Amino acid sequence: xxxxxxxxxxxxxxxxxxxxxxxxxxxxxxxxxxxxxxxxxxxxxxxxxxxxxxxxxxxxxxxxxxxxxxxxxxxxxxxxxxxxxxxxxxxxxxxxxxxxxxxxxxxxxxxxxxxxxxxxxxxxxxxxxxxxxxxxxxxxxxxxxxxxxxxxxxxxxxxxxxxxxxxxxxxxxxxxxxxxxxxxxxxxxxxxxxxxxxxxxxxxxxxxxxxxxxxxxxxxxxxxxxxxxxxxxxxxxxxxxxxxxxxxxxxxxxxxxxxxxxxxxxxxxxxxxxxxxxxxxxxxxxxxxxxxxxxxxxxxxxxxxxxxxxxxxxxxxxxxxxxxxxxxxxxxxxxxxxxxxxxxxxxxxxxxxxxxxxxxxxxxxxxxxxxxxxxxxxxxxxxxxxxxxxxxxxxxxxxxxxxxxxxxxxxxxxxxxxxxxxxxxxxxxxxxxxxxx
Amino acid sequence: xxxxxxxxxxxxxxxxxxxxxxxxxxxxxxxxxxxxxxxxxxxxxxxxxxxxxxxxxxxxxxxxxxxxxxxxxxxxxxxxxxxxxxxxxxxxxxxxxxxxxxxxxxxxxxxxxxxxxxxxxxxxxxxxxxxxxxxxxxxxxxxxxxxxxxxxxxxxxxxxxxxxxxxxxxxxxxxxxxxxxxxxxxxxxxxxxxxxxxxxxxxxxxxxxxxxxxxxxxxxxxxxxxxxxxxxxxxxxxxxxxxxxxxxxxxxxxxxxxxxxxxxxxxxxxxxxxxxxxxxxxxxxxxxxxxxxxxxxxxxxxxxxxxxxxxxxxxxxxxxxxxxxxxxxxxxxxxxxxxxxxxxxxxxxxxxxxxxxxxxxxxxxxxx
Numbered sequence: 079x080x081x082x083x084x085x086x087x088x089x090x091x092x093x094x095x096x097x098x099x100x101x102x103x104x105x106x107x108x109x110x111x112x113x114x115x116x117x118x119x120x121x122x123x124x125x126x127x128x129x130x131x132x133x134x135x136x137x138x139x140x141x142x143x144x145x146x147x148x149x150x151x152x153x154x155x156x157x158x159x160x161x162x163x164x165x166x167x168x169x170x171x172x173x174x175x176x177x178x179x180x181x182x183x184x185x186x187x188x189x190x191x192x193x194x195x196x197x198x199x200x201x202x203x204x205x206x207x208x209x210x211x212x213x214x215x216x217x218x219x220x221x222x223x224x225x226x227x228x229x230x231x232x233x234x235x236x237x238x239x240x241x242x243x244x245x246x247x248x249x250x251x252x253x254x255x256x257x258x259x260x261x262x263x264x265x266x267x268x269x270x271x272x273x274x275x276x277x278x279x280x281x282x283x284x285x286x287x288x289x290x291x292x293x294x295x296x297x298x299x300x301x302x303x304x305x306x307x308x309x310x311x312x313x314x315x316x317x318x319x320x321x322x323x324x325x326x327x328x329x330x331x332x333x334x335x336x337x338x339x340x341x342x343x344x345x346x347x348x349x350x351x352x353x354x355x356x357x358x359x360x361x362x363x364x365x366x367x368x369x370x371x372x373x374x375x376x377x378x379x380x381x382x383x384x385x386x387x388x389x390x391x392x393x394x395x396x397x398x399x400x401x402x403x404x405x406x407x408x409x410x411x412x413x414x415x416x417x418x419x420x421x422x423x424x425x426x427x428x429x430x431x432x433x434x435x436x437x438x439x440x441x442x443x444x445x446x447x448x449x450x451x452x453x454x455x456x457x458x459x460x461x462x463x464x465x466x467x468x469x470x471x472x473x474x475x476x477x478x479x480x481x482x483x484x485x486x487x488x489x490x491x492x493x494x495x496x497x498x499x500x501x502x503x504x505x506x507x508x509x510x511x512x513x514x515x
Numbered sequence: 516x517x518x519x520x521x522x523x524x525x526x527x528x529x530x531x532x533x534x535x536x537x538x539x540x541x542x543x544x545x546x547x548x549x550x551x552x553x554x555x556x557x558x559x560x561x562x563x564x565x566x567x568x569x570x571x572x573x574x575x576x577x578x579x580x581x582x583x584x585x586x587x588x589x590x591x592x593x594x595x596x597x598x599x600x601x602x603x604x605x606x607x608x609x610x611x612x613x614x615x616x617x618x619x620x621x622x623x624x625x626x627x628x629x630x631x632x633x634x635x636x637x638x639x640x641x642x643x644x645x646x647x648x649x650x651x652x653x654x655x656x657x658x659x660x661x662x663x664x665x666x667x668x669x670x671x672x673x674x675x676x677x678x679x680x681x682x683x684x685x686x687x688x689x690x691x692x693x694x695x696x697x698x699x700x701x702x703x704x705x706x707x708x709x710x711x712x713x714x715x716x717x718x719x720x721x722x723x724x725x726x727x728x729x730x731x732x733x734x735x736x737x738x739x740x741x742x743x744x745x746x747x748x749x750x751x752x753x754x755x756x757x758x759x760x761x762x763x764x765x766x767x768x769x770x771x772x773x774x775x776x777x778x779x780x781x782x783x784x785x786x787x788x789x790x791x792x793x794x795x796x797x798x799x800x801x802x803x804x805x806x807x808x809x810x811x812x813x814x815x816x817x818x819x820x821x822x823x824x825x826x827x828x829x830x831x832x833x834x835x836x837x838x839x840x841x842x843x844x845x846x847x848x849x850x851x852x853x854x855x856x857x858x859x860x861x862x863x864x865x866x867x868x869x870x871x872x873x874x875x876x877x878x879x880x881x882x883x
Contacts, residue, residue, distance in 0.1 A: 331858045336639075338533045355858065357837045380836035383851050385539055386547035407840040409547035 107146030150277025232287030360496025389475035392484035438468030474502030561748035566790035613755030688822030717746035845877035
């Protein structure tokens, strides 16, 4: 579980006179948290644009809270505010500014902000308050071609939480022994992995052989509050009947079994993953840039006895859900939902998470809007132009408005592929774009 | 409306603690899983129910008595238990299930900075109560499915106040014999309170299995837990008790919640103690169904852990939580063991022959 991170807070008014206060707060916090001057300035620029935009949209007597936090390998600035005028469409990956359009020009600041940081999230609602989070990661030196020790097969293992140097060695061994699509892109930066684990966002265990040499390891991270994602297990030069992979999964389970995690997923699994510990909840097509496609299994393991839950579903998704829930023996009460003429916000916003190592992008809806289908079509156009063949869209069935995006997804040639149980607040359905075939 | 400053109000150890979510009522589960019946083989309940005399008490209960408070300290039940065990009634405290007496003990002896010691794979409530009360729970790994006496002794320090031993252990069924328990108590030598939880005492028929209550005269730092939820089939009424030396119990009484055991529970427990025939019938059923189950698991080449108690463990060639869901669709509820840190194992409570047959039929289906 992620530990609490260092956090500073500033309360001020939505008044342009306080712009310097906000930017100084962001810049000095970012530097104190370890960002380079250039990185800190990019984050500061994003904060400046956000605050300026919010000042235009709000009243000068309205208050705003700005929080800066040290995430170890990144710095984060969060804006907490209430406004009815906030239009987030410029945060879309596909947003562009037209000099002819005054509204579009006003939103240019948001566009600049979204491009200046590594991650951006918006949560909440205009009525109850919004949280806008900007994340800027630190730069790390790329892994050098350092020689890795030769590993001998061994029968007896012990499992340990690695110290930083052992962790870096483990990461180098993974890169030396496995193809790039079987590990996290950050493994190319051992120092970054050390910081990711030190801040509690990721965890790792390594297996030590009889002479104390690293013979394997496993990495996991929390995705939200209910799910843990597993990477590996990585096993170096051990015989096929080795129990090492089982031991690594056992050691991971022992660490997370009594936490709030409900499920353990494995989307980047090595051939050593012990299948009997998991259930294959489905697969997606992994398409290489050349066009060749291969099925890519996704594994899951529940950590608690499933109490069952209620999910929202558009009628067009009901058949898929019913069949999958029956196949996987998940107890779910499906509540149908559809748009019935009620007013929706005009513009939708989708967050994009890139994974260049796997030539893929995952979109998630962070804001509903009338233009969802058109916005999605625009995203597809941009992403296909960027030669990203693996395009996914995830919806959280705890949110009726997300379930209602089904129609927009189907219209845009997305097909439901699998369900990640409790992958969000409730189950998450993963759609894959299949219009390129 | 005011905003509640929960971040400031709630202690850090509470924020870190995960609430336990019990399973939904049978009707809800049956609706969710689409089954028409449900065999509950997850809570180690007595398949024969309460003794007949206790059933009589329940059926004859006069509703106006519900308006009257029960005896605040379970007066007659303590008298009865004292007579049965040859104790002073003040050596006994009765709680709303054994879970409540665990809380009494931890509250009585621990303060900030103290720790308790128990096993990593045992009844989880010792660990939970310690942690949500702000005390460290030191978990010592089991050795060959059994409490590791030396491992526990090694973890004791000057801030250790309590050591919890589940004897026989839930879920592995292993136990310390009298020699091991005595050796442990002699080494502790009164520096800590040693709690021996004997929730499954009445199921054990082995000669070397120790009766903790009989050791109280020699070891004044010993506290023994017993319950009416298992052998006596009164789990729904929640009655458990602890026994200790007069001085120790006098301290624990200060943290004891009075009036927490209801009238029906007290009366049913009093008469349940007289029914030796119920004990014999239950033991016979458990013995025979356990042997049959073990044989069938062996035929399926499944690894088992079977020792004392009204349950056994079996390791499946699949995820235990997946097995739980699949068995639920067949109307059978077992305990998945990932939460006990035994991935891919399930614990099956021994039920009636009909329930065990339903379980085996369902298990064979999901494994095929």
